Amino acid sequence: MTTPHRWITTPITAGLLHGALEVEHTDRGVQPHRLPAHARAQCSDPQLAMAESQPSGVRLAFRTRATAVELDALPVKRVYAGAPPRPDGVYELLVDGHLTDQAVVTGGDTVTIDMATGSSETRTGAAGTIRFTGLPDRLKDIEIWLPHNENAQLVALRTDAAVEPLPDRGRKVWLHHGSSISHGSNAATPTTIWPALAASLGGVDLINLGLGGSALLDPFTARAMRDTPADLISLKIGINLVNLDGMRLRVFTSAVHGFLDTIREGHPTTPLLVVSPIYCAIHEDTPGPASFDLRALSTGKLSFLAEGDPAERGAGKLTLKGIREELSRIVEQRAAEDPNLSYLDGLGLYGEADYAELPLPDELHPDTAAHRRIGERFAERAFGSGGPLPAKDA
Structure with missing residues (x-):
């Protein structure tokens, strides 16, 4: 019989998010941004707003002994009318720099875009959960790379052992x-x-x-x-x-x-x-x-x-x-x-x-x-x- 995990919930803060220039706390979760607010305020282009809020290169990074990690996230899926379906955004788990697992978050909001007219319609959905288990029982560096092509608000991070920010690894x-x-x-x-x-x-x-x-x-x-x-x-x-x-x-x-x-x-x-x-x-x-x-x-x-x-x-x-x-x-x-x-x-x-x-x-x-x-x-x-x-x- 599998022993249930005793989850520890860790607030998702800027110290755990690498590759983002700014972190916004919304009423639905934590939104990583790749441009700061003063830059976003100078351009109302919806293309830019979509692009900079898609967390390309952004990753949750921390050190822990946890053998199980859960992440609740609220994705925004985009559907282009008449075009082939877009694949779901992928979350990738790296342990000490090595790719270990992948997952997708289902649910979330869906934006349907008519490319002929430029109009769009949004359907609101609930957050989903990804789970990584069976991780080595030792102190290790964890990175969860967020989807490069899908907006993701992060709702909750849970682990079965304490989490601390990554120390400086001396990289440029x-x-x-x-x-x-x-x-x-x-x-x-x-x-x-x-x-x-x-x-x-x-x-x-x-x-x-x-x-x-x-x-x-x-x-x-x-x-x-x-x-x-x-x-x-x-x-x-x-x-x-x-x-x-x-x-x-x-x-x-x-x-x-x-x-x-x-x-x-x-x-x-x-x-x-x-x-x-x-x-x-x-x-x-x-x-x-x-x-x-x-x-x-x-x-x-x-x-x-x-x-x-x-x-x-x-x-x-x-x-x-x-x-x-x-x-x-x-x-x-x-x-x-x-x-x-x-x-x-x-x-x-x-x-x-x-x-x-x-x-x-x-x-x-x-x-x-x-x-x-x-x-x-x-x-x-x-x-x-x-x-x-x-x-x-x-």
Whole structure:
């Protein structure tokens, strides 16, 4: 007969949540945020609100002798009318850094979105529970990585032994900002998104400001990065500016300089790596905007296409090739006075040959296998020996 657990409930506080910039206590639970309140107040875009509240890279982390852990959480499931069902967000358990178990939380709220009209309808549900049992009976470090692609308010944490915050493990903090690719779109689980893989391989602690659809050189994001303690910083710029068709080359150049200037106000000598876009066939030579491919959607497939005219690049419209050229030029110019600023060509992480082997399923986002390739290459090029983001002190 199994002995029932004697549960200890531990308040979920900022000290247990790694990778979040802010923790909000609501009437339904604890909401991790990846942008602070003053940044969120400066933009009413629902896409940004959804992206920053999805806890990509955020994990509950603590030390304990517990052999059983329960977590109550309130997910927000998103359903896109006419599109294939989205998989449930995955919670992953790591014990002393090793993946040990996975679970999904059922229930919660459901938001149904009509992509043709942009309208949405919300159905409210109850919190669900995940349970991890049979853990080794010794003092150990536990991490529960929260879903990268599903909003999750945390309601209660229970264990059968006391919990304490993780002590400082001496790792450098890596602060990264990018688009939905950095957010983890099309990766299967939170530890298989490329920034999580790169952080694991590099032995650094990740703060992931990959914000789906929202890497737009927003000044409030630059200020959030300026004010966040970090040992290593990277900035992956490009794809959202093209597929939103949000600016022209003249404005782009000034915006990049301004973004870097703001980060440097708080991190004047921190190693800072600017990364250009990975290969994306639809936008290499064709400007945005991007849109859903309605013909593909009618067959049940989610895909994107580019609607711009390649001839308009001469008028300053942005393409990925143009952005790579300009980012390289900007970094070369600034590096003359900023020796800790470096550039990494995104084609070295995922290029045309990789696309032929591991195509983007929706023509925009890499799948899990491609995320692994990008993460491994980034770790080697950025964190490896002689790389621009030294993960270990010399």
